[in-house]
Amino acid sequence: xxxxxxxxxxxxxxxxxxxxxxxxxxxxxxxxxxxxxxxxxxxxxxxxxxxxxxxxxxxxxxxxxxxxxxxxxxxxxxxxxxxxxx
Numbered sequence: 098x099x100x101x102x103x104x105x106x107x108x109x110x111x112x113x114x115x116x117x118x119x120x121x122x123x124x125x126x127x128x129x130x131x132x133x134x135x136x137x138x139x140x141x142x143x144x145x146x147x148x149x150x151x152x153x154x155x156x157x158x159x160x161x162x163x164x165x166x167x168x169x170x171x172x173x174x175x176x177x178x179x180x181x182x183x
Contacts, residue, residue: 100125
């Protein structure tokens, strides 16, 4: 993925949009990545993949619940607190 400075993106916006139709383009400001420009089609594909992953995770959770493989809220939060402390 190409990275271009924000000033160049602003100056050459039309070229940036053309390039983004072929591949995502990272925009940097002060040497730090701040945004990615991509085609609408690539964005829709990305959103679809995220939704499919979420559906799979929800299905796994429902399957666990049906099998009785669940945690009490206190257990879940204790595990989460432990994970966050590490």
